[in-house]
Amino acid sequence: MIDSRVVELKVIGHQPTALLNGYKTSLAFSYIMTVVVVRGFVRFLLRSV
Incomplete structure (x- = not known):
C-alpha cells in the first residue's frame, strides 16, 4: 500500500504551477x-427596510 502523503508530495514537487493555479482558482472562487x-x-x- 502506497502512502497517500508521499504521493501528494511527489505530485506537488512535480507540479508547482498546477498547485499555484489551483490555489488561485479556489481563492478567486471564494472571493x-x-x-x-x-x-x-x-x-x-x-428590502426589509
Missing part, C-alpha cells in the same frame, strides 16, 4: 462567492 453573498445580504436588508 466571488463572498461578493455574491454580501450583495444578496445587502439587497435583503434594503
Whole structure:
C-alpha cells in the first residue's frame, strides 16, 4: 500500500504551477462567492427596510 502523503508530495514537487493555479482558482472562487453573498445580504436588508 502506497502512502497517500508521499504521493501528494511527489505530485506537488512535480507540479508547482498546477498547485499555484489551483490555489488561485479556489481563492478567486471564494472571493466571488463572498461578493455574491454580501450583495444578496445587502439587497435583503434594503428590502426589509
